[in-house]
Amino acid sequence: xxxxxxxxxxxxxxxxxxxxxxxxxxxxxxxxxxxxxxxxxxxxxxxxxxxxxxxxxxxxxxxxxxxxxxxxxxxxxxxxxxxxxxxxxxxxxxxxxxxxxxxxxxxxxxxxxxxxxxxxxxxxxxxxxxxxxxxxxxxxxxxxxxxxxxxxxxxxxxxxxxxxxxxxxxxxxxxxxxxxxxxxxxxxxxxxxxxxxxxxxxxxxxxxxxxxxxxxxxxxxxxxxxxxxxxxxxxxxxxxxxxxxxxxxxxxxxxxxxxxxxxxxxxxxxxxxxxxxxxxxxxxxxxxxxxxxxxxxxxxxxxxxxxxxxxxxxxxxxxxxxxxxxxxxxxxxxxxxxxxxxxxxxxxxxxxxxxxxxxxxxxxxxxxxxxxxxxxxxxxxxxxxxxxxxxxxxxxxxxxxxxxxxxxxxxxxxxxxxxxxxxxxxxxxxxxxxxxxxxxxxxxxxxxxxxxxxxxxxxxxxxxxxxxxxxxxxxxxxxxxxxxxxxxxxxxxxxxxxxxxxxxxxxxxxxxxxxxxxxxxxxxxxxxxxxxxxxxxxxxxxxxxxxx
Numbered sequence: 001x002x003x004x005x006x007x008x009x010x011x012x013x014x015x016x017x018x019x020x021x022x023x024x025x026x027x028x029x030x031x032x033x034x035x036x037x038x039x040x041x042x043x044x045x046x047x048x049x050x051x052x053x054x055x056x057x058x059x060x061x062x063x064x065x066x067x068x069x070x071x072x073x074x075x076x077x078x079x080x081x082x083x084x085x086x087x088x089x090x091x092x093x094x095x096x097x098x099x100x101x102x103x104x105x106x107x108x109x110x111x112x113x114x115x116x117x118x119x120x121x122x123x124x125x126x127x128x129x130x131x132x133x134x135x136x137x138x139x140x141x142x143x144x145x146x147x148x149x150x151x152x153x154x155x156x157x158x159x160x161x162x163x164x165x166x167x168x169x170x171x172x173x174x175x176x177x178x179x180x181x182x183x184x185x186x187x188x189x190x191x192x193x194x195x196x197x198x199x200x201x202x203x204x205x206x207x208x209x210x211x212x213x214x215x216x217x218x219x220x221x222x223x224x225x226x227x228x229x230x231x232x233x234x235x236x237x238x239x240x241x242x243x244x245x246x247x248x249x250x251x252x253x254x255x256x257x258x259x260x261x262x263x264x265x266x267x268x269x270x271x272x273x274x275x276x277x278x279x280x281x282x283x284x285x286x287x288x289x290x291x292x293x294x295x296x297x298x299x300x301x302x303x304x305x306x307x308x309x310x311x312x313x314x315x316x317x318x319x320x321x322x323x324x325x326x327x328x329x330x331x332x333x334x335x336x337x338x339x340x341x342x343x344x345x346x347x348x349x350x351x352x353x354x355x356x357x358x359x360x361x362x363x364x365x366x367x368x369x370x371x372x373x374x375x376x377x378x379x380x381x382x383x384x385x386x387x388x389x390x391x392x393x394x395x396x397x398x399x400x401x402x403x404x405x406x407x408x409x410x411x412x413x414x415x416x417x418x419x420x421x422x423x424x425x426x427x428x429x430x431x432x433x434x435x436x437x438x439x440x441x442x443x444x445x446x447x448x449x450x451x452x453x454x455x456x457x458x459x460x461x462x463x464x465x466x467x468x469x470x471x472x473x474x475x476x477x478x479x480x481x482x483x484x485x486x487x488x489x490x491x492x493x494x495x496x497x498x499x500x501x502x503x504x505x506x507x508x509x510x511x512x513x514x515x516x517x518x519x520x521x522x523x524x525x526x527x528x529x530x531x532x533x534x535x536x537x538x539x540x541x542x543x544x545x546x547x548x
Contacts, residue, residue, distance in 0.1 A: 045527075046505050046515055047086045047495040053077055055099035062420050066449060067122035070109045079106055083149045085464060085497040090489050094463070097407040100421035101459040105144060108455040114164035115156030118145065120455050123447035129167045133160070136171035136225040137456045139242075140375060142178035144458045146185040146472075149498040154182055155191055162198035169209075172224050172238055175202060177245035177318065180252060184472035187500030189256055196253050200262070203246055210239065214301055215276040217243050218294050221365070224311070225372065226346070228364040230353045231291030231305035237281055237314050244273040245318035256474075274320055287327045288312050308348040309365075310338050310373045316380035319387050326393040329384065332377065333398060340429030342409040343369030344377055344402070356428050362439040369429040371457035374406055379458070382466035386481055397485045403467060406459070425451035468494045468506055476543040480506055480523055482536050491515065500543055502526050508536060 056077040063073060071079045084102045089095050108119045112131045118141040120134045128134050138161065145154050158179050161168045168175055176199040179192050192199075210217045212235075219239040221229040226238075247270035254263035281289045283304050289312040293302030308331055315321050331337030336350040346365045347354050354367045381399050384391060409432060412422035424434035436451050464470055469482040478499075484492065491514040497504040505524040512519035523531040523541050531541030 045495060046493050046507060046517065046524075047088050049081045049086060049496075051088075052086060052099060053081070055096060056080060056103055059100060059103045059421065062418075064449075066452075067107075069107060069119070069122070070111045070116070071106045076103060076106060083498075084460075085147055086495045087463060087468075087493070088495070089492040091404065091407075094404060094407045096421060097410050098460055098463055100410065101144075101423065104423055104453040105455065105460070107453050108141075109153055112164075114160055116153045117160050117164075117166075118153070118157050118455065121450060122453055123450060125447075125450065129170060130165040131160075133166060134171065135161065135166065135168050135173040135175075137372060138168075139174045139178040140372070140458045141455065142182050143379070143461045146182035147460065147464055147498065151186060151188075158182070158191060158195065162195060162202065168202055169205060170223075172219055172242055174242040174245050174318075175199065176249035176253070177242070180249040181472065184474055185499060187474065187476075189253070189474065192253055193257055196250070196257065199246070199250055199253070203243070203250060203266075206239075206243060211243075212294070212301075214280065215272055216240060216280060216292070216301065217273075226311065226365040228361055228366055229291075229309060230307045230347045230351060230366050231309050232293070233291075234294040234305075235281060235292040235301055236311065237277065237289040237291070238311050240273055240277050240281070241314045241318050241320055244270050244277070244315075244320050247273065248318065274322075277315060277320060278322065278325070282325065287325075288331065289315055289321075289325075289328065307351045307353060308337065310344055310346045310377055313377050313380050316384050317376055319383055323388060323390055326384065326388065326391040329381070329394045332381075332402065340369060341405075342427050342429050342432040343371065343374045343406060345429045346370055346373055356430065356435070358435065358439060362436040363426060364435075365426075367429070368426040368435055369409070370426050371406075371410075371423065371454075375457035375459070375462065378402060378406065378462050378466065382462070382483060385483055386469075386471065395485070396483045399466065399483045400485050400488065403462060406462075410459070422452075423457070424454050425456070464494060464497070468492070470494070470497065470499075470504070470506060472499075476500065478504065478523055478525070478530060478541045478543060479538070480521070480531070480540075481538045482506075482508065482521070484508070484536060486536060499525075501546060502543060 060073045060076060065073050080102055087095055087098045107122060110117050110119050110131060117131050117133050119132050120137050124132050142154060160166045161175060183189050183192050210219060212218060216235040217239045218234055219236050220233045221227060224236060224238045247266045251263045251266035280301060281292055283290045286308060288308045291305040295302045313328060331348060332344060333339050337348045338344045345367055347367050356367045357364055381394060384394055385396060385399060409427060410421055410423050411419050412434060413419050425436040428435055440450060467483050469480050471479040471481060490510040491508055493507040493515060495505045502525045507515055507517060508521050509515045509519060520532055520534045521536055521539060522529055525543050528544055531539045533539045
């Protein structure tokens with residue numbers, strides 16, 4: 001419920017406004033951006049970029065660069081210094097992972113004849129589409145990359161899926177939602193409004209090919225990117241949630257365009273999906289959203305799967321469930337459910353079918369931890385905490401613990417005994433071993449290090465919009481609600497955040513001594529304080545007019 005009206009979850013603020021799209025000279029436009037941001041008046045900065053340069057230099061030194069694309073390691077720091085928000089916090093492991101994930105993300109920016117795209121694998125893989133693109137994780141790419149200062153990359157990437165030869169329905173993909181979510185950061189709705197007819201056609205194609213008479217969407221588990229899953233194919237919470245999110249996004253864009261008929265049409269579609277998901281995919285005995293088998297005529301559906309799977313929490317990513325379903329979240333802290341030392345299990349451990357196999361297909365979703373699903377679950381949890389005010393099932397402490405676990409999981413012990421930051425495909429939830437990597441090495445499979453620096457999940461967005469709590473929206477009201485538990489950190493700062501054509505700073509300093517900007521929680525826009533509070537909590541401020 002992200003459209004600016006009062007509903008069961010409370011008030012979701014309206015969003016409006018836009019900024020001019022950024023243009024730069026290729027291929028060195030980001031060098032000009034670096035010069036611009038480093039020359040910005042000093043009052044706009046709390047953190048100094050060079051204090052974080054050592055992270056990138058260490059990552060470079062530890063790296064075997066096998067598949068360089070648009071920004072090679074040699075230019076990684078200059079690019080990142082010009083483009084990413086800076087994070088300063090007392091948790092070294094979390095901070096290291098934050099900069100590591102930006103370092104890996106820029107590896108996947110690829111310049112093509114159709115403009116920039118974002119890849120999932122660095123080496124070419126046979127199941128990819130044009131320019132080695134795969135739409136399965138494209139929603140993650142857009143959510144993560146929306147915080148880059150240079151708009152060219154995701155402007156091009158968004159167009160590519162519909163006008164550059166992309167295949168937005170090869171896998172499940174929450175395209176409209178992700179494109180609009182990016183506009184909430186840039187403040188510019190010109191691109192999503194331009195793409196609105198494409199988004200409507202894409203939605204209709206999903207409806208024509210994957211929606212049955214019972215009102216539910218079906219998907220093959222492999223086309224959800226979740227092969228060898230225990231729940232199998234059928235009516236899945238994934239594709240139905242994505243379609244719900246896209247229907248809401250299209251309705252919002254139609255409202256912005258002034259097309260009341262189109263908006264009402266897609267609001268009605270969203271309402272229908274919501275009803276069907278809650279009545280047909282909710283297992284009241286198990287207190288969880290499950291896969292329902294697809295029967296022959298597509299009218300009633302078969303039985304619900306006899307297993308809880310992590311993707312059953314996906315509906316909260318889009319604020320789909322009505323209050324009263326939050327009991328499902330108990331499974332992520334239950335050792336017999338999804339809780340694990342490394343990431344989150346993709347199937348409940350108590351299930352007879354649960355396994356972590358080192359045989360057969362190297363990519364199995366019957367138990368191993370997948371960053372793809374951990375990222376979706378943590379985004380959904382942040383939405384639960386921010387948007388469902390009455391719930392008492394989950395707390396900020398739960399989010400913090402799970403995010404730290406996720407950060408700590410992104411490591412690998414090298415053959416020389418050193419532990420280095422690492423992100424790959426699927427992970428043994430009990431040992432932290434990267435399963436696909438182990439199997440492919442044993443099998444002498446090519447390409448070499450297929451999953452190294454795998455771009456199949458988010459992390460930085462989970463820090464920015466979740467932990468630090470910047471809630472993007474289209475209007476000029478800035479909402480910040482950190483999920484840092486009270487008493488956990490004495491200080492933190494997120495600085496140089498590109499937002500609606502300004503740069504935001506969000507800082508917490510318990511006694512005012514660490515940053516010397518005063519005690520409490522503060523938000524600044526271009527160095528001008530727009531909100532302050534004594535304690536961590538919900539805080540709102542107004543962006544000043546540009547040039548002030």
